[in-house]
Amino acid sequence: MSSIQIYDSLEGQLRPFEPLQAGRVGMYVCGPTVYSHVHLGNVRTFLSFDLIFRYLQHQGLKVRYVRNITDAGHLVDDADEGEDKVGKRAKLEQLEPMEIVQKYTVNFHEVMQAFNALPPSIEPTATGHIIEQIALTQQLLANGWAYESNGSVYFDVEAYHAKHTYGVLSGRDIDAMRSGSRELDGQSDKRSPLDFALWKKASEAHIMRWASPWGEGFPGWHLECSAMSTKYLGESFDIHGGGMDLKFPHHECEIAQNQGAHAHGGARYWMHANMLTLNGKRMSKSTGNTLLPGELLTGNSPHLSKGYSASVARFFIHQAHYRSVLDFSDEALQAAEKGYQRLTNALNVLEKRTASGPVAGTFDVEAWQQGCVDAMNNDFNSPILIAHLFDAVKAIQADQQDPALLGQDGAAALLGHLKAWMFDVLGLQAEAASGATGASSQKALDAAMAIVLDARRKAREQKDWATSDAIRDQLAAGGIQVKDGADGSTYSVQE
RNA sequence: GGUCUCGUGGCCGAGUGGCUAGGCAAGGCUCUGCAAAAGCUUGUACAGCGGUUCGAAUCCGCUCGAGACCUCCA
Structure with missing residues (x-):
């Protein structure tokens, strides 16, 4: 220790x-x-x-x-x-x-x-x-x-x-x-x-x-x-x-x-x-070179192409060490957003992992956990912590192919640790919480989408590509992206 | 002008006297009717010039560049 x-x-x-x-x-x-x-x-x-x-x-x-x-x-x-x-x-x-x-x-x-x-x-x-x-x-x-x-x-x-x-x-x-x-x-x-x-x-x-x-x-x-x-x-x-x-x-x-x-x-x-700099210059109230939190969330700023969730901003901030100057840019935020999504996706995958494979895995969860602790013990080095989190992402993905990697116990232990780092320490919030959609409307949307995706599935089974693509394109135009996977289609709402 | 910090691959950003940070982007691949998404994979960077050292991007000096503080700002 x-x-x-x-x-x-x-x-x-x-x-x-x-x-x-x-x-x-x-x-x-x-x-x-x-x-x-x-x-x-x-x-x-x-x-x-x-x-x-x-x-x-x-x-x-x-x-x-x-x-x-x-x-x-x-x-x-x-x-x-x-x-x-x-x-x-x-x-x-x-x-x-x-x-x-x-x-x-x-x-x-x-x-x-x-x-x-x-x-x-x-x-x-x-x-x-x-x-x-x-x-x-x-x-x-x-x-x-x-x-x-x-x-x-x-x-x-x-x-x-x-x-x-x-x-x-x-x-x-x-x-x-x-x-x-x-x-x-x-x-x-x-x-x-x-x-x-x-x-x-x-x-x-x-x-x-x-x-x-x-x-x-x-x-x-x-x-x-x-x-x-x-x-x-x-x-x-x-x-x-x-x-x-x-x-x-x-x-x-x-x-x-x-x-x-x-x-x-x-x-x-x-x-x-x-300091956090904006365009290479210090953010300061007195010079007007500022970005307000509200502007970040809504994207209503000449410095931004779109809005970013608070969790993405946190993720971005903690990807740099607190003692380093961090330069803020739209491009950097976009990169952080992508990375953050990959991290949360992996967490979702791990949460949905079925009890498969041996009880004990080959991935040394405790050694990984110790690496995370060591990173934070070293003057709260959150960038290193996050790098370790991505090692876990890699393991989670590989485990999908080979459940012997994590094993049932390893998967459970990793899930607990990962959640603790992401939510308790880094202060990130689960995607649903930062989204605008409420639980009830989400449920309604899921029900409606189940019908639509089922209709599309039938069209695809009959190789009616015209219908299947039309459904997909129209949904895309409405801001819903369809993803075809090996075991069925899923969807996600675009911002 | 004074004090101090920093200068890392296309971008962001860790680290360190010898062993691949990581993320994003890009190329390749897998999957797929197509696409998207997802996954796998590749890249060998450390401002410049000297010096110390078996060995430096990492230590020292100089040069160039950037920033912070020196007046209010987290």
Whole structure:
């Protein structure tokens, strides 16, 4: 048995995963800022961690998975009068900020559900933890790592750096940053441009505001994650995840806050999911180079020739390793769709396998299973896992010709494992579930098609090819494809 | 400009100091009245130039190219 190895961004290398408490895992992942719809790039990150969450559970670990909702404090830019993202959107849509938060949180949940992502164990919000954030700010002030300035409180990076090291996670040299940073425009309350806000004073126009010891204001963006991870997972916990783009400054600041307040960096393993690019460029809300989940499902996008099911998208995403940049294209999606269909076809074949052949087969199911486990243990290498799944596909097909390959026991064992990998770990959904057809109409269609195919069978028996082909062509025109097999014809509905 | 990552066969995408990743596409074959579908099968890639090594695509250096971060973004 191999053990789980995790690539720790902090050390830049693979490390054996040893949870703080045997059998239990505390995992924190930075969630979305709910000021607009999540795009597929966001979805990729959350699906990467969903896969990790699922696999850890599959391995029998009890996971407390905390993923926050950022609903305040995330500014449009770093300028002192920067607008809050949620607040800005609220003005734009003429809604109460909390209506914006509600609207996009609901949307986020719908999207996550559509992609079959499991809900986290706890999903805390920044606005729900103002008290904790104020307390954390006070702690940092008391420890001497922060200062108040004109109603705002800033983290003193220079002071912190004198004792600890700022920039370890992102591999940044503070001296270079100091010289490379832009000049302060004179109206800043910060002592150093490197300092970041823990608490900001609210200007007249700022609509999201809370009372604090420093007057009315709002929390800095980085603060919520430190406050909430500590509250629900403790001062030291196992895994902290997020998108690669959060490494700096967000996670760097989080480490400084945790270190400054509790003398622990917080997470023991830092994991970063890589970006999803579109046309070779990063998907980003601000540049408009995006694809929304809904557009993917419907195909209503200039980037797509058709719609793809959520499972196909998941399959596509997990065919790449979470730490690699993945480029999104219609062609790649089509390839993934074909491959995914082959995988599900093989599963169907295996499910329908009749009890034939010897009890024991020659295919070593347990060795195959171990290969799958090894792949996932190696920093959640889902592409390798999927490659193994296709080895199983090959075996299942070969077994059709020679039932001694799997044997009855082997077939049953393989079926159980295969389903677990596909549905429990990779989070794929059975085809019927993602299709639009309901169970009742499917049943009706089956009944009607049985009649049609029977009529065609009779025509074929009489070698009445004209009639048989006419039926087939007309069905094809109506979107139903007929497949003639050795033991009768089957059909499938085309998209 | 600084920091970092990457450059794999037609496409996507793993991996690695010596042993076929995998998927899609393409060619061949089987099945078949024809077709479709399905299955089987073939292909020997690792940006370029040097270096280290018995041996490198894998390590080192340089060059070219791409991307990320350095200001908000998963």
